[in-house]
Each structure stands twice: as structure tokens, then as C-alpha cells.
Amino acid sequence: MATRWGILSAGRICHDFVSALRILPSDEHQLVAVAARDLKSAQEFARIHGIPKAYGTYDELVRDPDVEVVYVGAINPHHLATVKLVLSHGKHVLVEKPLTLNEKGSEELIATARRHNLFLMEALWSRFLPSYDFVMNAIKTGAIGQVYHVDVTFGKAVADKAKLARKALGGGTFMDIGIYTLNVVLMAFGDEQPLEVKAVGHLNQYGVDESVSAVFKYSDGRTANIATSARVNLPCEAHIVGTKGTIKVSVDLISTS
Amino acid sequence: MATRWGILSAGRICHDFVSALRILPSDEHQLVAVAARDLKSAQEFARIHGIPKAYGTYDELVRDPDVEVVYVGAINPHHLATVKLVLSHGKHVLVEKPLTLNEKGSEELIATARRHNLFLMEALWSRFLPSYDFVMNAIKTGAIGQVYHVDVTFGKAVADKAKLARKALGGGTFMDIGIYTLNVVLMAFGDEQPLEVKAVGHLNQYGVDESVSAVFKYSDGRTANIATSARVNLPCEAHIVGTKGTIKVSVDLISTS
Numbered sequence: 001m002a003t004r005w006g007i008l009s010a011g012r013i014c015h016d017f018v019s020a021l022r023i024l025p026s027d028e029h030q031l032v033a034v035a036a037r038d039l040k041s042a043q044e045f046a047r048i049h050g051i052p053k054a055y056g057t058y059d060e061l062v063r064d065p066d067v068e069v070v071y072v073g074a075i076n077p078h079h080l081a082t083v084k085l086v087l088s089h090g091k092h093v094l095v096e097k098p099l100t101l102n103e104k105g106s107e108e109l110i111a112t113a114r115r116h117n118l119f120l121m122e123a124l125w126s127r128f129l130p131s132y133d134f135v136m137n138a139i140k141t142g143a144i145g146q147v148y149h150v151d152v153t154f155g156k157a158v159a160d161k162a163k164l165a166r167k168a169l170g171g172g173t174f175m176d177i178g179i180y181t182l183n184v185v186l187m188a189f190g191d192e193q194p195l196e197v198k199a200v201g202h203l204n205q206y207g208v209d210e211s212v213s214a215v216f217k218y219s220d221g222r223t224a225n226i227a228t229s230a231r232v233n234l235p236c237e238a239h240i241v242g243t244k245g246t247i248k249v250s251v252d253l254i255s256t257s
Numbered sequence: 258m259a260t261r262w263g264i265l266s267a268g269r270i271c272h273d274f275v276s277a278l279r280i281l282p283s284d285e286h287q288l289v290a291v292a293a294r295d296l297k298s299a300q301e302f303a304r305i306h307g308i309p310k311a312y313g314t315y316d317e318l319v320r321d322p323d324v325e326v327v328y329v330g331a332i333n334p335h336h337l338a339t340v341k342l343v344l345s346h347g348k349h350v351l352v353e354k355p356l357t358l359n360e361k362g363s364e365e366l367i368a369t370a371r372r373h374n375l376f377l378m379e380a381l382w383s384r385f386l387p388s389y390d391f392v393m394n395a396i397k398t399g400a401i402g403q404v405y406h407v408d409v410t411f412g413k414a415v416a417d418k419a420k421l422a423r424k425a426l427g428g429g430t431f432m433d434i435g436i437y438t439l440n441v442v443l444m445a446f447g448d449e450q451p452l453e454v455k456a457v458g459h460l461n462q463y464g465v466d467e468s469v470s471a472v473f474k475y476s477d478g479r480t481a482n483i484a485t486s487a488r489v490n491l492p493c494e495a496h497i498v499g500t501k502g503t504i505k506v507s508v509d510l511i512s513t514s
Contacts, residue, residue, distance in 0.1 A: 148489040149468070153408055153482075157500070198455035200474035211406070213472035213480040217457035223470040225410075225484045232405040232498045235505075241489045243414070248492075 002030040006067035006091070008058055008082055010036035010045035013096055014073035017123070018049045032068075035061035058082060062089040069119070072096060075163070076170025080105040083120070087112045092119035098175045126180055126253055127187070135240065135249050136187055145244030150188045150224040152181040154251045155234030159210055164230050171208040174201075178212050178228030180253055184238045185216060185224040194218050259287040263324035263348070265315055265339055267293035267302035270353055271330035274380075275306045289325075292318035315339060319346040326376070329353060332420070333427025337362040340377070344369045349376035355432045383437055383510055384444070392497065392506050393444055402501030407445045407481040409438040411508045412491030416467055421487050428465040431458075435469050435485030437510055441495045442473060442481040451475050 005021065007014050014034075021029050031051045036042035039056030046054035055061050062070065062085055069092040074082050080100045086093050093113070099106045099122040113120035126132055139147060154177050158164055164171045172178075186192075199214035210231055216224040227234055236252035262278065264271055271291075278286050288308045293299035296313030303311035312318050319327065319342055326349040331339050337357045343350050350370070356363045356379040370377035383389055396404060411434050415421055421428045443449075456471035467488055473481040484491055493509035 149410075149412065149470075149484060149486055149491060151410055151484055151492070153406075153496070155406065155498070196457050198457055198472065200453050200455055200472045200480060202474070202478040202480070210478060211480050213406075213474075213482050215455065215457045215470035215472055215482075215484075217459070217470075221459040221467060221488055223457060223459070223468050223484065223486070225408075225470045225472075225482045227406060227408055227472075227480065227482045229406055229480070229498075231478055232500055233503070234406060234498055235408070235496050235503065239410070239492050241412070241486075241491055243489055246490070246492065 002027055004030050004032045004066055004068040006032055006061045006064060006070040007034040007045070007051070008061060008070050008072045008086065009074040009078075010034060010038075010041040011073055011075070014045065014071070015048070017071055017073060018045075018051075022049065032066045033061055033064050058085060062086050062091060067091055069094065071123075076101060076175065077168065079170075080109065083109050084112055087116055087118055087120065090116060090118070094121050094123050097122050097124045097179055098170075101170055101175070124179070124183055126183055126251075131249060132184075132187065135247050138247060139188060139240065139242075143245070144240065144242030144247055147188055147240055147242045148222050149241040150185045150238065151241070152184045152225070152238040152251055153227045153234040154178065154181045154236050154253075155211075155227065155229030155232055156236075157231060157233055159204065159230035161230075165204055165206060165208060167206050167208050171206070173228050173230040174209050174212045177230070177253075178209075178226070180251055181226035181228055181238075184240075184249075184251060185226060188238075188240045189218055189222065189224070192218060194224070259284055261287050261289045261323055261325040263289055263318045263321060263327040264291040264302070264308070265318060265327050265329045265343065266331040266335075267291060267295075267298040268330055268332070271302065271328070272305070274328055274330060275302075275308075279306065289323045290318055290321050315342060319343050319348060324348055326351065328380075333358060333432065334425070336427075337366065340366050341369055344373055344375055344377065347373060347375065351378050351380050354379050354381045354436055355427075358427055358432070381436070381440055383440055383508075388506060389441075389444065392504050395504060396445060396497065396499075400502070401497065401499030401504055404445055404497055404499045405479050406498040407442045407495065408498070409441045409482070409495040409508055410484045410491040411435065411438045411493050411510075412468070412484065412486030412489055413493075414488060414490055416461065416487040418487075422461055422463060422465060424463050424465050428463070430485050430487040431466050431469045434487070434510075435466075435483070437508055438483035438485055438495075441497075441506075441508060442483060445495075445497045446475055446479065446481070449475060451481070 033053035
């Protein structure tokens with residue numbers, strides 16, 4: 001039976017997600033309904049993607065008994081409340097990154113999902129790119145020996161975009177693109193927690209980070225460096241360095257999308 | 258009139274220095290004497306490079322009235338004492354990097370040189386490479402706009418070499434090769450001092466650093482990342498990233514030499 005999706009929000013990222021989902025067989029994934037805070041946006045979204053139902057409130061979407069799992073593409077500051085709403089109505093969730101704006105919020109959502117025995121996942125798509133899959137397999141099979149250092153930079157001159165620049169929109173370079181650098185480090189070290197993290201960075205006029213440079217200390221001589229920037233175009237690549245060789249992979253997920 | 262050089266120590270780096278110096282016209286640079294703690298080494302060194310005088314003690318070298326400037330190529334822990342000895346005899350000094358093993362020692366030497374009104378320089382050769390000169394000119398002329406980030410990695414799997422591994426020999430990866438990453442950052446930012454530096458790293462069994470990862474915060478939104486390692490071969494390149502473009506330059510000074 002097909003997985004029955006509800007789409008929460010009708011923004012750009014929701015268009016991207018639904019466009020990708022529609023590539024898959026309709027007997028596997030079915031689009032049931034879309035909800036936006038503005039009914040007209042929802043209706044237009046439904047028309048474009050051939051979705052049967054359009055709602056003007058999120059409440060209607062989460063009460064729809066046909067909906068099994070909800071994709072949450074609302075802006076960052078709404079993730080916590082909307083995901084809680086969905087989970088409390090017994091539906092599974094796939095939510096855009098960042099999961100929430102802070103650790104406390106993320107822990108709350110994870111606890112809620114566990115309590116209701118529901119699936120909850122952050123849509124960090126680079127985790128599922130074939131190139132990343134290839135890289136992680138190469139690491140596991142020892143192609144580059146023991147990994148001692150991971151170096152990742154991802155920066156784009158997008159500092160003026162409101163969603164990055166404004167605190168009220170849950171902005172911040174690290175949350176938007178820097179998260180992908182951290183993801184490479186975590187993947188390369190098998191999601192191991194570092195022993196120590198140190199960082200420096202700069203805030204813009206709205207108190208939102210425009211650049212972050214961080215170093216990570218792992219056990220047994222291992223280290224990692226990341227840099228992200230919304231001011232300049234950094235190299236946008238990752239080097240995973242082992243005793244037998246180095247894997248270089250593009251982190252330029254803006255160009256990829 | 259030619260600059261009259263004395264060579265203090267007859268080790269490998271001294272051979273490299275003298276070989277390079279001999280490329281220059283003899284009416285500009287003249288090799289007067291070499292001193293080693295072992296007279297036979299000094300004599301052998303003198304024979305190879307055609308140096309008239311060979312001494313078995315550093316004292317004889319610094320007392321030689323013909324010697325005008327001394328190149329100090331002794332091992333790192335001897336820099337402080339030997340450079341002080343040379344300066345106190347009224348001779349100028351070019352000393353291998355690192356100048357000394359710590360800030361206190363370096364300040365002492367600088368003060369001594371100033372007191373005697375003598376020239377004192379650390380032989381950080383990458384400062385004078387034509388490629389670096391080209392890069393620094395490109396930065397100054399604004400070819401890449403305003404520099405916002407500098408990222409440098411230099412690592413070589415040389416952890417087992419005694420001069421790197423042993424504390425008694427003034428070892429440490431940062432002092433040996435990491436210093437070149439820091440130099441690129443300093444050069445790119447016109448020797449400006451960072452507002453903040455944070456670092457992580459690992460020590461070997463002798464208490465000497467085998468890897469260092471550090472981040473630098475500069476004023477006006479600027480940052481820098483460096484990584485060095487004696488465990489693995491890092492990319493060995495620098496990216497100097499500005500608003501209009503990026504300069505990539507090799508930092509692989511071991512291969513260059």
C-alpha cells in the first residue's frame with residue numbers, strides 16, 4: 001500500500017520535495033493533501049502537483065484521517081510547534097532541517113515521537129546522496145585507511161537573503177548551509193560525538209551568524225575542521241583524510257539542487 | 258662589498274642553506290667560516306662547500322672578526338642560546354624557524370638584537386617564494402576583492418621522525434610544518450593580529466603535538482582555519498577567499514624543497 005503524504009506549508013522547499021516525490025511510483029507514494037496558512041496558496045500548490053485536498057489551516061491537515069505521514073516544510077521557527085502538532089495527532093513526520101532552532105526543542109520533539117511511537121526524521125538530504133553513500137562505503141571498507149582528519153568548507157555569498165539574515169525567520173548561516181559541513185564530519189566519523197568543539201564566528205546586524213569556523217577533537221588523534229560563510233563563496237568541498245589516502249567530495253549542495 | 262657569512266651548525270638544513278646561497282654571486286655573498294660542535298663535521302662541511310675556515314666550537318665562529326652575519330641552523334632547542342651568543346658578539350643573525358621554542362625566548366632575542374642594534378630574522382622561507390609574492394600582490398591589488406576567509410592545511414605522515422616526535426629535540430608538528438599554515442594566514446591578513454584563536458590537537462607519547470586544528474577570528478567578519486598533522490598527508494593547500502574570487506596556492510613546502 002502506498003505511503004499517504006500530507007504536505008505542511010506551500011513554500012519553495014515544499015515544491016522541491018513534492019516534485020522529487022512525484023518521480024517515485026504512485027503505488028508507493030500518494031499525495032493526499034496540502035495545507036498552508038493561506039488557503040489560496042494551498043489550492044495553487046494542489047493544482048500544480050495534482051494533490052486532491054487543499055487546506056487553509058494546519059489543523060485540518062493533521063486531523064485528516066487519510067494522511068499517514070506529514071512533510072513539514074514550514075520556516076525554521078515553526079518547526080517545533082508544527083511537528084508537535086502533527087505528532088500529537090498520531091502522524092509520522094519528515095521535517096526540513098534544522099529539526100528545531102536549539103537542542104531543547106529537538107529533544108522535546110524526539111521525546112514526543114518516542115512517546116507516541118511515531119517516525120520522526122530531519123530531511124538532511126545529503127545523507128542520502130549516492131555520492132555520499134559511495135564515500136561512506138569507501139571509508140567503511142578501509143579504502144583510505146584510518147581516517148584522521150576531516151576538512152569541510154561550504155560558503156555562498158547569500159548573506160542578504162532574508163531567510164538567512166533574519167532572526168525572526170530562524171536565520172543563520174550555520175543552520176542553513178553550515179549544517180552540511182557538520183554532517184560530513186559526523187558521517188565520516190560514524191556519528192561519533194567529538195570530545196571537544198571550539199568555534200569562532202561573526203554575527204550580522206540582526207544577531208544572526210554570518211560565518212562560523214570550528215574545530216573538533218575526536219579520540220585517538222583524530223580532528224576535524226569546518227568553515228561556513230554567507231559572505232563569500234568558500235571552496236565547497238570536503239576532504240576526508242586517512243592513513244592510505246584522501247577522499248575529496250563536493251559539498252556544493254546549492255548547485256546540486 | 259660582499260656580505261660575510263658564518264654558518265653555525267653543519268646539519269642538513271645548513272647544507273640546504275649554503276647550497277642556495279652559493280647560487281648567488283660571490284661578490285655579494287661570501288662564506289667565511291663554519292662551526293659545528295664536532296670539528297670533523299665542520300671540516301667536512303667546509304670541504305664540500307669550499308668554506309675557508311672550520312671551527313669545532315661556536316665560540317670560535319662568533320669571535321671571528323671576519324664574520325659579519327651568522328646563519329643559525331642548530332636544532333630548535335639551541336636557537337635561544339646560540340642566537341644570544343651570536344648577537345652578544347655584535348653579529349647579525351638569520352636563524353632557522355622556529356625562532357625559539359616559546360614567546361618568552363623570542364621576545365628575549367628580539368630585545369637583545371634591538372639593544373645591540375643588530376639584524377635578526379627568522380628564516381621562514383615561504384615568505385620569499387615567488388608564488389607567495391605573486392599571491393600577496395594579487396591580494397593587495399584587490400584581484401579577489403576583500404578577503405573574508407583563509408583556509409590552510411599542511412600535513413605529512415612524518416610522525417616517526419625524531420626531530421618532530423621528541424620534545425628534547427624541540428619537536429612538534431606545529432613548530433615544524435604547521436608554522437607554514439599560520440604564515441599564510443598572517444600574510445593574507447597583512448600580519449594583523451587575530452581577535453581570538455581557538456585550537457584543538459593531539460600529543461604523542463613524548464608530549465609533543467602530532468596534530469593541531471585551529472580557528473582564528475579577525476575583525477570585520479573575517480575568519481581563518483588551519484590544520485596540520487604529522488599522521489596523515491593533508492591536502493597541503495591554501496585557499497584565500499575574497500568577495501570577488503579565491504586564490505588557491507600550494508603549501509607543500511616539503512615537496513618544493
